[in-house]
Amino acid sequence: MKVIFQNSEVETAASTLAAFLSERQIDGARAIVEYAGEVYPPGADLAAVELRPGAPIEVFKIMAGG
Amino acid sequence: MQTNPYLTPGERTRLAAATVGIAGAGGLGSNCALHLVRSGVGRLVIADFDVVNDSNLNRQFYFRDQIGRKKVEALRENLLRIDPEADIVALDTKIDVANAKDVFAQCGIVVEAFDRADAKSMLLGALAGSGKQLVAASGIAGWGRSNAIRLRRFGGEMVVIGDGESAVSDGMPPFSPRVGIAAAMQANTVVAMLLGREL
Numbered sequence: 001m002k003v004i005f006q007n008s009e010v011e012t013a014a015s016t017l018a019a020f021l022s023e024r025q026i027d028g029a030r031a032i033v034e035y036a037g038e039v040y041p042p043g044a045d046l047a048a049v050e051l052r053p054g055a056p057i058e059v060f061k062i063m064a065g066g
Numbered sequence: 067m068q069t070n071p072y073l074t075p076g077e078r079t080r081l082a083a084a085t086v087g088i089a090g091a092g093g094l095g096s097n098c099a100l101h102l103v104r105s106g107v108g109r110l111v112i113a114d115f116d117v118v119n120d121s122n123l124n125r126q127f128y129f130r131d132q133i134g135r136k137k138v139e140a141l142r143e144n145l146l147r148i149d150p151e152a153d154i155v156a157l158d159t160k161i162d163v164a165n166a167k168d169v170f171a172q173c174g175i176v177v178e179a180f181d182r183a184d185a186k187s188m189l190l191g192a193l194a195g196s197g198k199q200l201v202a203a204s205g206i207a208g209w210g211r212s213n214a215i216r217l218r219r220f221g222g223e224m225v226v227i228g229d230g231e232s233a234v235s236d237g238m239p240p241f242s243p244r245v246g247i248a249a250a251m252q253a254n255t256v257v258a259m260l261l262g263r264e265l
Contacts, residue, residue, distance in 0.1 A: 030187045032220050039221035041194035042187030060218065060226060062190070063233035065207045065240050066094040066181035 018046035087173035095179030096127035101253030125242035166192040178202035
């Protein structure tokens with residue numbers, strides 16, 4: 001299916017948000033994810049979040065520095 | 067506290083009545099804290115387990131004669147030099163998933179001021195959904211690109227300051243001005259939350 005990732009349309013074989021991040025090699029433990037109007041903090045359980053075609057996904061990575 | 071004459075009595079009272087948590091007393095936390103004390107925030111709960119060392123002085127609010135001392139104790143001393151009446155709760159402790167909610171139980175707003183990405187993520191995960199406003203930072207390393215540092219809101223309780231891409235690395239060190247910009251933006255965000263203005 002196609003989803004909107006960081007404002008661009010991408011093709012994915014993933015059916016859950018966790019699988020999508022894995023496909024993109026993004027560590028969900030160190031990222032804030034916005035999906036379908038919900039905010040998922042770092043480490044949230046994304047395996048139960050099902051992807052829908054055309055749904056917008058925004059990922060903000062948490063980086064070292066302070 | 068020497069009050070800001072441009073604030074209304076009501077605004078001063080709101081700031082003075084606030085309790086703000088700061089997780090980490092490094093470059094972000096120490097500099098954010100000084101801005102909050104100068105702004106008249108009444109009570110800070112600052113937690114860190116580290117000691118001041120020589121490499122901290124390039125960006126953190128400490129002095130050479132404080133090397134070797136616990137950061138929270140040295141920071142409390144420095145903040146009280148700005149405002150002797152400030153209520154500074156200095157906790158020499160390591161924040162983890164198990165204690166984060168208890169340590170900051172009295173804080174309506176918590177500033178994430180760690181340096182490591184895993185610690186930052188841990189705190190956001192631990193406090194998400196707790197009803198507290200979280201003000202984090204991510205992507206603040208290096209120098210220049212001031213306009214790339216911005217505020218992002220995530221839902222109703224989480225704000226992240228930074229450019230979203232500049233992680234600390236060998237070629238991208240933490241540097242006083244850029245860390246200071248982010249720390250000041252975190253403090254500015256806290257003040258705006260307390261006074262009810264646009265973030």
